[in-house]
Amino acid sequence: xxxxxxxxWEVFIRSRNGxxxxxxxxxxxxxxxxxxxxxxxxxxxxxxxxxxxxxxxxAITASDPSEKGMMFEPAESKIxxxxxxxxxxxxxxxx
Amino acid sequence: xxxxxxxxxxxxxRGVEDVARASQFQARIDADERIxxxxxxxxxxxxxxxxxxxxxxxxxxxxxxxxxxxxxRAPSLRRKAALLAxxxxxxxxxxxxYAAAETLGTxxxxxxxxxxxxxxxxxxxxxxxxxxxxxxxxxxxLVDGAAIMNQIPLxxxxxxxxxxxxIRVCKEESFHQRQGFEIMVTLCRGTAEQKAMAQNxxxxxxxxxxxxxxxxxxxxxxxxxxxxxxxxxxxxDELRQKxxxxxxxxxxxxxxxxxxxxxxxxxxxxxxxxxxxxNEFKQVLAGNGPCNRxxxxxxxxxxxxxxxxxxxxxxxxxxxxRRQLAQAAE
Numbered sequence: 114x115x116x117x118x119x120x121x122w123e124v125f126i127r128s129r130n131g132x133x134x135x136x137x138x139x140x141x142x143x144x145x146x147x148x149x150x151x152x153x154x155x156x157x158x159x160x161x162x163x164x165x166x167x168x169x170x171x172a173i174t175a176s177d178p179s180e181k182g183m184m185f186e187p188a189e190s191k192i193x194x195x196x197x198x199x200x201x202x203x204x205x206x207x208x
Numbered sequence: 209x210x211x212x213x214x215x216x217x218x219x220x221x222r223g224v225e226d227v228a229r230a231s232q233f234q235a236r237i238d239a240d241e242r243i244x245x246x247x248x249x250x251x252x253x254x255x256x257x258x259x260x261x262x263x264x265x266x267x268x269x270x271x272x273x274x275x276x277x278x279x280x281r282a283p284s285l286r287r288k289a290a291l292l293a294x295x296x297x298x299x300x301x302x303x304x305x306y307a308a309a310e311t312l313g314t315x316x317x318x319x320x321x322x323x324x325x326x327x328x329x330x331x332x333x334x335x336x337x338x339x340x341x342x343x344x345x346x347x348x349x350l351v352d353g354a355a356i357m358n359q360i361p362l363x364x365x366x367x368x369x370x371x372x373x374x375i376r377v378c379k380e381e382s383f384h385q386r387q388g389f390e391i392m393v394t395l396c397r398g399t400a401e402q403k404a405m406a407q408n409x410x411x412x413x414x415x416x417x418x419x420x421x422x423x424x425x426x427x428x429x430x431x432x433x434x435x436x437x438x439x440x441x442x443x444x445d446e447l448r449q450k451x452x453x454x455x456x457x458x459x460x461x462x463x464x465x466x467x468x469x470x471x472x473x474x475x476x477x478x479x480x481x482x483x484x485x486x487n488e489f490k491q492v493l494a495g496n497g498p499c500n501r502x503x504x505x506x507x508x509x510x511x512x513x514x515x516x517x518x519x520x521x522x523x524x525x526x527x528x529x530r531r532q533l534a535q536a537a538e
Contacts, residue, residue: 139307
């Protein structure tokens with residue numbers, strides 16, 4: 114009953130509200146056409162999307178979670194990148 | 209839909225591979241952080257989740273059989289469309305769950321082979337037959353109702369991919385219970401014969417549904433570790449009690465009698481059930497339920513009859529790849 118391993122694909126869907134494609138899950142399929150059809154059946158049974166991307170999982174390069182401290186630290190310490198860092202006098206109102 | 213009694217853990221922390229990392233891991237769990245596929249985790253955590261999620265997936269897939277049995281005999285087009293959609297959902301739920309289980313490092317093929325060979329378990333409830341149309345109502349009302357009780361806490365499970373799959377499943381599943389209850393309401397407002405059919409279905413399903421929550425807390429194994437790892441948030445008995453308390457008024461509304469004459473309401477308002485026949489549960493899990501052999505045979509037949517499709521798809525993908533390589537070489 115041994116079956117050859119079928120490639121894994123990651124599925125991204127753009128919903129009707131105009132946001133970017135968002136990762137929704139993964140599936141197995143032999144080729145891109147079948148992957149798209151399977152993604153339609155598995156992830157859009159309730160009109161969740163207007164566009165689907167399927168990407169071979171092994172084509173994704175990911176950051177290493179064990180290095181997330183080093184990877185994201187530079188952003189942690191730069192609070193001056195956020196608008197709340199700056200004082201605007203109350204009289205000026207909303208800016 | 210259905211995790212009953214699958215949520216016990218494998219082993220304990222004896223033989224933990226790395227004490228420092230294990231304590232870091234527990235600290236992350238205690239801080240309600242989600243564990244993701246590439247994060248370090250104790251081998252027993254991985255094993256427990258692989259078993260629980262894959263058994264949950266098998267349950268969704270096998271769960272299509274008792275309901276699929278009635279698609280061609282649904283009493284109206286409306287009922288047929290709803291039942292077909294529900295069975296498609298169960299298939300989708302199985303696939304989300306397999307995908308979550310695979311992130312722990314076991315291939316889909318191994319997981320499916322585990323089910324087909326009879327090595328892996330699935331929810332005992334699907335080893336009972338759906339004898340009449342009222343069974344379809346009862347399965348939606350009670351089996352999906354019990355499943356929802358079980359699954360809502362799993363949306364906060366410590367393992368990210370499982371929690372995310374459960375959020376999707378729970379969102380889609382709320383229609384399942386409602387369509388089942390609607391079938392029951394219609395039958396109970398129908399002829400005396402229809403109402404008797406509804407009562408008969410309730411009589412047969414009530415006890416097996418209570419067993420879905422798994423053995424009583426005093427005898428359920430390893431559940432401490434699962435609780436500590438935040439895979440399990442409520443005990444079997446707590447969930448069972450919540451389910452009974454929610455269901456009794458619904459049965460009253462339908463004018464049906466719960467087949468437990470000894471059931472009493474205690475001073476806290478909880479309905480206390482009579483003892484459950486755990487021997488029956490053990491028998492069904494051991495493969496001796498009314499439909500165990502039938503279910504596995506149906507899954508194996510479907511898998512074997514689909515072999516040519518898998519082979520053809522693989523051959524076509526291979527041919528395309530070769531053609532692309534040849535074109536690139538020109």
